[in-house]
Amino acid sequence: MIFRGKAQEISVQKISLPNYLEKLELEYHIKFSYIDADLQSLQVSVPTDESLTGILQNLHSQTNLKFSKLNDRYYTITQSDTVDLCAKVLDNFEKNTLIGATIEVLGSNIHLVTDGDGHFRINDVARNARIAIKHIGFKTQYILAKELQNNNPCTLILMSPKYQELNEVVVYRFLTTGISKEQDGSIRLETDKFGILPGQTEPDVLQAIQALPGIKSVDETVSEINVRGGTNDQNLILWDGIKMYQSGHFFGMISAFDPNLTKNVSVIKNGTSVEFGDGVSSVIKIESDNEVRQTFEGGAGINLLYGDLYGHIPLSDKVSLQFSGRRSFTDFLDTPIYDRFYEKAFQDSDVQDYDSGKDDSDIVRNDDFYFYDVSGKLLYDINANQKLRLSFIHINNHLNYSEKSGDNNDQRILKQNNLSFGGSLESAWTPRFRTFLNLYYTQYDLEAQTIASESQQLYQSNQVLEKALKLNSNFTLGNTLNWLNGYQLNEVGITNLTQVTQPDFKSNIKGVNRTHSLFSEMTYTSMDKKWFARGGIRLNYIKNLKTFHTFDAFFIEPRINFGYAFVKSIKVEFMGEFKSQTTNQIIDLEQNFLGIEKRRWILSDNDRLPITKSKQASLGLNYEKRSLYIGAEGFYKMVDGISTATQGFQNKDQFNGEIGAYHIWGVEFLINKKTPTYSAWLSYSFNRNNYYFDDLVPHEFPNNLDIRHTVTIAGTYTFRDFHFGLGANYHSGKPYTEPLESDPINTTVFPNKINYAEPNSSRIPDYLRADASCIYHFNMGHSIKASTGVSVLNILDNKNILNTYFRLNEQNEIETIERVSLGITPNISFRISF
Incomplete structure (x- = not known):
């Protein structure tokens, strides 16, 4: 079922769940056994039902907690293995609803999109499952299911716009996988997508760029790369924005930059952006992975x-x-x-x-x-x-x-x-x-x-x-x-x-x-x-x-x-x-x-x-x-x-x-x-x-x-x-x-x-x-x-x-x-x- 109401329209007085349980214990002469950490942050709306059974069913629907009766006096309260999710997706600046955002429960076949008000609901999801929320033009968010468990009002999820430089548009891909020519004429190498080049079994970035026209080393080293007839000191080499004065191991025989953490390499022979000084022959920009990882x-x-x-x-x-x-x-x-x-x-x-x-x-x-x-x-x-x-x-x-x-x-x-x-x-x-x-x-x-x-x-x-x-x-x-x-x-x-x-x-x-x-x-x-x-x-x-x-x-x-x-x-x-x-x-x-x-x-x-x-x-x-x-x-x-x-x-x-x-x-x-x-x-x-x-x-x-x-x-x-x-x-x-x-x-x-x-x-x-x-x-x-x-x-x-x-x-x-x-x-x- 898709929730079609608006979170802002619901205004119900809330009470701390542990405090409400104490009232129930006095009123119905019963005792609840639970782990404080599971309940201490929960708040609920007071049920209108007068029967204890109805009240506990209402609390279950609000919190996804399991209420188990041991005997006429004692009850246990535990967290359910599954939760029901309810959330509303907005952009984080204008707070506009994001219609058609994709919701995916990772590791399962559950996929859906937000409705016309930006809402979505999913029932019976493993409480520790990871939820991916995606929308074109916004950064993907990953949230644990238990953080979105059925709330009233539904949880608000704020999505951040995904900014992309205009010159990131790829025009041509050539030679091998992971090499492309960008719209501004620069050459981009993506090492995690890199294929194979003759003579290489691993993507040595400074060896790889020598496969491009106009770039070579007349002495077979990476410390003497010549771009359009220039000497190596006329290349501006940047690693994560830092100018590097040494680029080779074994005195120039292999690159000094480990390709395993290198995400992108950009080579600019002409038409350089004004943000870069130095390097009268070229700019070689090496960037490591820039995304926070959620898994090892x-x-x-x-x-x-x-x-x-x-x-x-x-x-x-x-x-x-x-x-x-x-x-x-x-x-x-x-x-x-x-x-x-x-x-x-x-x-x-x-x-x-x-x-x-x-x-x-x-x-x-x-x-x-x-x-x-x-x-x-x-x-x-x-x-x-x-x-x-x-x-x-x-x-x-x-x-x-x-x-x-x-x-x-x-x-x-x-x-x-x-x-x-x-x-x-x-x-x-x-x-x-x-x-x-x-x-x-x-x-x-x-x-x-x-x-x-x-x-x-x-x-x-x-x-x-x-x-x-x-x-x-x-x-x-x-x-x-x-x-x-x-x-x-x-x-x-x-x-x-x-x-x-x-x-x-x-x-x-x-x-x-x-x-x-x-x-x-x-x-x-x-x-x-x-x-x-x-x-x-x-x-x-x-x-x-x-x-x-x-x-x-x-x-x-x-x-x-x-x-x-x-x-x-x-x-x-x-x-x-x-x-x-x-x-x-x-x-x-x-x-x-x-x-x-x-x-x-x-x-x-x-x-x-x-x-x-x-x-x-x-x-x-x-x-x-x-x-x-x-x-x-x-x-x-x-x-x-x-x-x-x-x-x-x-x-x-x-x-x-x-x-x-x-x-x-x-x-x-x-x-x-x-x-x-x-x-x-x-x-x-x-x-x-x-x-x-x-x-x-x-x-x-x-x-x-x-x-x-x-x-x-x-x-x-x-x-x-x-x-x-x-x-x-x-x-x-x-x-x-x-x-x-x-x-x-x-x-x-x-x-x-x-x-x-x-x-x-x-x-x-x-x-x-x-x-x-x-x-x-x-x-x-x-x-x-x-x-x-x-x-x-x-x-x-x-x-x-x-x-x-x-x-x-x-x-x-x-x-x-x-x-x-x-x-x-x-x-x-x-x-x-x-």
């Missing part, structure tokens, strides 16, 4: 490199805790993937130099290398309109390498870690107005120490400290417009320390930049979703606080993002942006940090290194019909304020620090055929990327990352619980600079130097790598899901050259140094989730 979920996994554990723990209806942790076992177990990664990461480093070219007969070597990461998040829904989130992450890499021969004991120590804390408060003040407050602290440390028995000792450190505050407000104007406004404060301090013995030398350079930013942006989405337009302005004021060249700067960054769907299957996009950043990475010496982590973070000081600024525009066309997607995009980007020290030069201009620019134009193309059982794609990118430096001769020459042609062909196939992936990646060789053939060494200076040809006038051989992977999913019991996977990187075992440079050895001869890619690299994984 967790899992664990192991592969040939590390083991991991994660979980979601509900602490109450409003509070839950997430945690994850990974730890390698590379310090006590060698595996094939560890050997391949070790060779790749430490080639041409102090570790490898110490490990070669010596008489091994009396040398005892020991290397101790491991990595780990831990992260956690506390989620607290203060009320229906406010959410508090607290996050932390700690990333660590540790290497200790030693050699002992006789009385000599040489040691190399390298430590790299990132520790970050952040908090956010999301508030919905009205159905149309909401705010978002975000604060964080992040610290990055890189330390290297060389301890030699009979020679020079060296200590190097690079530390970054950043504090930030950001406040956004969103105001929805009608059904098509959203107005974003905000303020952001960032303070970044960077210290670079170098200390040497024999001779004594110490350099300690510190700097602090403080940036104030105001931004405003309007977003329009037509009701039929054919039009999308977003435009805004970001105002930056930068103050340098602690360098000899104190400066302040003020500049404006306009952004635009426009899309129009001519028909349902064809859409054109135009995007443009001005961006800037004040943090960069330089290579002071080729052997920085043992030659493994060569890059140091430094601050722009508007003297030795200016503020880096970019301008970019792109025009794209997308087509999707049935299972076929075709996308093409042309772009032009110019980045000014770069230094030869930030670009990784390995020629005569390596240490000069000249200031210049690079400009790149290109085309990105993707065609993807996708069905429920298979997906096949071909992507192609063409780039022409050139430097321009006024103080170098020639002024213009190819960029170190000038990869003209990039081709990927790949496919995935699903057969029942098996998932297969196979693919090949090709790109043309990157530029490098050779010594002059006629006069390779300048012997007129001391020390002697190499005479180089024109910058980047030669190219290394083309790159080709094929990868494969297979995953099998199965169940282990009723509630445990499991998967096992096998992957092989570089199945053809191609010896690709990643980089070539030259140096003089002790015999004053030119050595050719070639960094080589991974060889054939197998991996096996096993995972469970529950």
